[in-house]
Amino acid sequence: xxxxxxxxxxxxxxxxxxxxxxxxxxxxxxxxxxxxxxxxxxxxxxxxxxxxxxxxxxxxxxxxxxxxxxxxxxxxxxxxxxxxxxxxxxxxxxxxxxxxxxxxxxxxxxxxxxxxxxxxxxxxxxxxxxxxxxxxxxxxxxxxxxxxxxxxxxxxxxxxxxxxxxxxxxxxxxxxxxxxxxxxxxxxxxxxxxxxxxxxxxxxxxxxxxxxxxxxxxxxxxxxxxxxxxxxxxxxxxxxxxxxxxxxxxxxxxxxxxxxxxxxxxxxxxxxxxxxxxxxxxxxxxxxxxxxxxxxxxxxxxxxxxxxxxxxxxxxxxxxxxxxxxxxxxxxxxxxxxxxxxxxxxxxxxxxxxxxxxxxxxxxxxxxxxxxxxxxxxxxxxxxxxxxxxxxxxxxxxxxxxxxxxxxxxxxxxxxxxxxxxxxxxxxxxxxxxxxxxxxxxxxxxxxxxxxxxxxxxxxxxxxxxxxxxxxxxxxxxxxxxxxxxxxxxxxxxxxxxxxxxxxxxxxxxxxxxxxxxxxxxxxxxxxxxxxxxxxxxxxxxxxxxxxxxxxxxxxxxxxxxxxxxxxxxxxxxxxxxxxxxxxxxxxxxxxxxxxxxxxxxxxxxxxxxxxxxxxxxxxxxxxxxxxxxxxxxxxxxxxxxxxxxxxxxxxxxxxxxxxxxxxxxxxxxxxxxxxxxxxxxxxxxxxxxxxxxxxxxxxxxxxxxxxxxxxxxxxxxxxxxxxxxxxxxxxxxxxxxxxxxxxxxxxxxxxxxxxxxxxxxxxxxxxxxxxxxxxxxxxxxxxxxxxxxxxxxxxxxxxxxxxxxx
Numbered sequence: 001x002x003x004x005x006x007x008x009x010x011x012x013x014x015x016x017x018x019x020x021x022x023x024x025x026x027x028x029x030x031x032x033x034x035x036x037x038x039x040x041x042x043x044x045x046x047x048x049x050x051x052x053x054x055x056x057x058x059x060x061x062x063x064x065x066x067x068x069x070x071x072x073x074x075x076x077x078x079x080x081x082x083x084x085x086x087x088x089x090x091x092x093x094x095x096x097x098x099x100x101x102x103x104x105x106x107x108x109x110x111x112x113x114x115x116x117x118x119x120x121x122x123x124x125x126x127x128x129x130x131x132x133x134x135x136x137x138x139x140x141x142x143x144x145x146x147x148x149x150x151x152x153x154x155x156x157x158x159x160x161x162x163x164x165x166x167x168x169x170x171x172x173x174x175x176x177x178x179x180x181x182x183x184x185x186x187x188x189x190x191x192x193x194x195x196x197x198x199x200x201x202x203x204x205x206x207x208x209x210x211x212x213x214x215x216x217x218x219x220x221x222x223x224x225x226x227x228x229x230x231x232x233x234x235x236x237x238x239x240x241x242x243x244x245x246x247x248x249x250x251x252x253x254x255x256x257x258x259x260x261x262x263x264x265x266x267x268x269x270x271x272x273x274x275x276x277x278x279x280x281x282x283x284x285x286x287x288x289x290x291x292x293x294x295x296x297x298x299x300x301x302x303x304x305x306x307x308x309x310x311x312x313x314x315x316x317x318x319x320x321x322x323x324x325x326x327x328x329x330x331x332x333x334x335x336x337x338x339x340x341x342x343x344x345x346x347x348x349x350x351x352x353x354x355x356x357x358x359x360x361x362x363x364x365x366x367x368x369x370x371x372x373x374x375x376x377x378x379x380x381x382x383x384x385x386x387x388x389x390x391x392x393x394x395x396x397x398x399x400x401x402x403x404x405x406x407x408x409x410x411x412x413x414x415x416x417x418x419x420x421x422x423x424x425x426x427x428x429x430x431x432x433x434x435x436x437x438x439x440x441x442x443x444x445x446x447x448x449x450x451x452x453x454x455x456x457x458x459x460x461x462x463x464x465x466x467x468x469x470x471x472x473x474x475x476x477x478x479x480x481x482x483x484x485x486x487x488x489x490x491x492x493x494x495x496x497x498x499x500x501x502x503x504x505x506x507x508x509x510x511x512x513x514x515x516x517x518x519x520x521x522x523x524x525x526x527x528x529x530x531x532x533x534x535x536x537x538x539x540x541x542x543x544x545x546x547x548x549x550x551x552x553x554x555x556x557x558x559x560x561x562x563x564x565x566x567x568x569x570x571x572x573x574x575x576x577x578x579x580x581x582x583x584x585x586x587x588x589x590x591x592x593x594x595x596x597x598x599x600x601x602x603x604x605x606x607x608x609x610x611x612x613x614x615x616x617x618x619x620x621x622x623x624x625x626x627x628x629x630x631x632x633x634x635x636x637x638x639x640x641x642x643x644x645x646x647x648x649x650x651x652x653x654x655x656x657x658x659x660x661x662x663x664x665x666x667x668x669x670x671x672x673x674x675x676x677x678x679x680x681x682x683x684x685x686x687x688x689x690x691x692x693x694x695x696x697x698x699x700x701x702x703x704x705x706x707x708x709x710x711x712x713x714x715x716x717x718x719x720x721x722x723x724x725x726x727x728x729x730x731x732x733x734x735x736x737x738x739x740x741x742x743x744x745x746x747x748x749x750x751x752x753x754x755x756x757x758x759x760x761x762x763x764x765x766x767x768x769x770x771x772x773x774x775x776x777x778x779x780x781x782x783x784x785x786x787x788x789x790x791x792x793x794x795x796x797x798x799x800x801x802x803x804x805x806x807x
Contacts, residue, residue: 034085035124038093043086046076046123049110050083053119057083063112075106076123085121093125094162129167129220133159135228140214142196145235146204153183154196159216159226170219175212180232182214192216196230204234205271238276238328242268244336251340255312256347263295266302268324268334276328284321284335291318295340304338312344313379346433348379350387352441355406360446363417372409372443373402376429384433391427399427417447418484449486451543457481457551464519467558468527476510479517479551481539489543492517497536497550506535510555519553527559528600531710534717559602561654567662568699569596577663584636584668592621593664595628596696597650598703607653613661614647621646630664642668 034047050057055065061080069076075096077088097104103124110119137157144154161168172194174182179200186192194214202210210232217225244266251264270277281302283292295318296307302324318340325333357372365371378385389399389407396413409425423445430438457479464477483490494517499506510533511520517539533555540548570578570593582592599606610628615621620640622633630646644666651659 031120031122033122033124035126036087036091037126037128038091038096039128039130040087040091042088042090046085046087048083049078049085049119049121053110055083055112059114060112063114065110065112068109068111069106076108078110091125093127093164094131096125127164127167129163129218129222129224131162131167132224133161133169133216133218133226135159135214135216135226137228139229139231142230142232143235144198144202144232145237146202146239147237148198148202150198150201152198154198156182156194156196156214156230157228158191158193159228161216161218161224161226163218163220165219167218167220169216170223171217173215173217174230175214177210177212179210180212196232202234204236204273205240208234208236208273210234236273236276238272238326238330238332240271240276241332242270242279242324242326242334244268244322244324244334246336248337249339251338252343253306253310253340254343254345255310256345257306257310259306259309261306263304263306263340264338266304266322266324266336268302268336270326270332272326272328276326278327279324280327282323282325284323287320287322290315291320294318295320297322310342312342312381313348316342318342344381344384346380346384346431346435346437348384349437349439350376350378350429350431352376352389352427352429352439354441354443357443359444360448362450363415363447364450364452365411365415367411367414370408370410371397371445372425373406374409374427374441375406377405378431380431380433384431386432387429388432389427389429391425395423395425397423397425415447417449417486418453420447422446449489451485451489451541451545451547453483453485453489454547454549455481455483455492455539455541456549457539459551461552461554463554463556465556465558466521466525468525468560469562470521470524472521472523474521476519476521476555479512479519479537479539479553481517481549481551483539483541485541485543489541491542492539493542494537494539497538499535506533509533510535512537525557527557527602528563528706529710530557531714532556532717559605561601561605561652561656561658563600563605563652564658565597565599565606565608565650565652565660566699567595567597567650567660568696569594570662570664571695577665579665579667581667581669584640584642584670586632586636586668588632588634590632591629592632592666593630593646595623595630595648595650595662595664597628597660598699599652599658600703600706601652601654605652605654608650609653611649611651612646613649614645616641616644616646620644623648636668640668644668 032052036044036046049055049065050060055063060083065078065080065083067076067078067085075087075089075091076085078085091106093104096106104127106123106125108121108123110121111117112119135157140157142154144152159169159172168190169192171192172182172184174180174196179198179202181197181199183195183197184192185194210230212230212232213227214230215225215227217223245268249264253263266281268279268281270279279302280299281297282299283297294306294308294310294315296305297303298305302322304322320338320340322336322338323333324336325331353375355373355375359371361369361371374389376387376389378387387405391397391399391409396411396415397409398412399407399409402408409427424442425445426440426442428438428440430436462477462479466476479494481492481494483492493514494512495514496506496510496512509522511522512518513520517537519537533553535553535555536550537553538548538550540546570580578593580593582590586592595610597608597610599608608628609625610623611625612618612621612623617640620633620636621644622631623629623646624631628648628650630648646664646666647661648664649659649661651657
């Protein structure tokens, strides 16, 4: 460039030399020759044509100097003012001329008029190093087999440099490579080209690709260069056998894994590529047929999957050998061994087998009695095959191991059929697997009843109120006991435990139905005579031995207003009229008479009140309703009648009320007779045996005697202890109970046909003769007995009730 710059700076000198020595530059005298370097800046002066061509500078414009260029483009022009030939457009030698041409000229004509002259001008374009070498392809790809021998040569694309001569390509350089080098050669035209030479064997498995840079450098100053990439792809040959990651595998597989489950994916590798690295998997001949039936091998991807259900109980270990073969022209193969260990899983339920079982058993079976023998088993192994057997803790049974996997079920607590008649015993066996599996077996144990329960009454003491004047044969109450046993152990018979009261047996007063415990009265009770009864009733089952219990029955006779008040004062000798005489001078408030009535009923029914039923003059006499005193309310007047009649009624407090009346006739006298009040003041010693007082004493004495007898009987009944007795054997419809060492008359109540018929059947079964006697005319009922030792006849008419005993 410096050389060309000097040429440009000394342009006029060159032109002068060309004109002065045309023979040296090979230009004829008819052609004006100029030389300039390419790439001069536009406006640069090439030469002064006026001077070089001998033209007058002042006439250039007038003579119309002009430049005709033989080219499509106008690179130069003439300054008409100065006559300079200058660069109008930058000139590129490589574009203007053929690159391979050694010289490049631009020819033009300069024309002037007046006179017209044409000057031939030739401009030589000199080359400068303005272009760097370049490759037609930036990247060159080479495929070289790894089996290529050392020294093999491979042609490379040459670099191109538009410059000429020393500015063109001078040499090539290759980046450092272990396997490759270049060989530079020159052509006849002086061009440089290179070959790639293999200097070391290739191994695709170690390095499949080699990347290098090829640089072309020209001879310019300064030098320019261009580069291209060389990519060498090493082609594979089948020189590597497939290889497994491991030579042997041990796989743990759980039994019962789903069909199709992946066991293992074999991954054999082949360092080759393409078909040489494509691998096919297969079982070797050393793999058993059973193994091949159980497992499948995918030949493409090496997946081993389950083909059939795997059971630990069938096979525990599977051995197989797999071959991996590539698809090269000369196939190579690799081997590996697999051992599949089947892991047991808890897939088998424990099993229970009842070897022996005793049912039914008696409820009094002794504790520790074996009632069943069971065996358990589990096909699994390890903890999965270990079992635990148990039953509910709420049951009175327990299990104990008698031998391996054999257990005895025995009674651990006393049994009671009345509480639980049968047991559903569920035996559960559970293994120790995870999750645990279990099985169960239910057996039903039935209990047989024994007579181990005493009949029980709902109450220990019964108080039964009975209204007096009851009808014979009336149902008093139903005393029912409960026995939780079964069948004959549950069948109860009721009877009265014999007891005598005032030489009268309880069986003569009461009767009980032996089947249902209904208690009946055999006679009519009178509260004024008998107020209560205390005895025992026994309920006995039919078991062997029989069990029994008794209950105390307290019969309370309830009073009924069945006694009419009896007026005992004033005394009436005959009829019901009492006549009294009183002086007319009787003062106000004087006691004229006192009516006294007594009632043998109970306190409530025997409460007496008094009233006037008739009073001749209501203003003259008054009557106290509670004590029956008749007193004067005023003194007698002359208008009052001499005869007064008073009718007093004594009424009890019963419902309905009963009453009695007394008529008192009063006569007034003028004589000084002693009043009733004065008479009562006479000392008792002088009047104790009067008629009135005599009857009063008799009545009061009778009532007191009856009360005393009743009190004594009550005390005796409460204080008397029940004597031990041997009851008569129970039988249906029995109404007879015997006390030890005594015989009580058999009695039968005739109250209605139904009860008589049931009694007749009961007594007939016992071999006794029962006679139904006719009832006397006018009587309500009659009780008759067989003429064994003693007979009792009770007769009741419509007016009163009396008991008559006949021997």
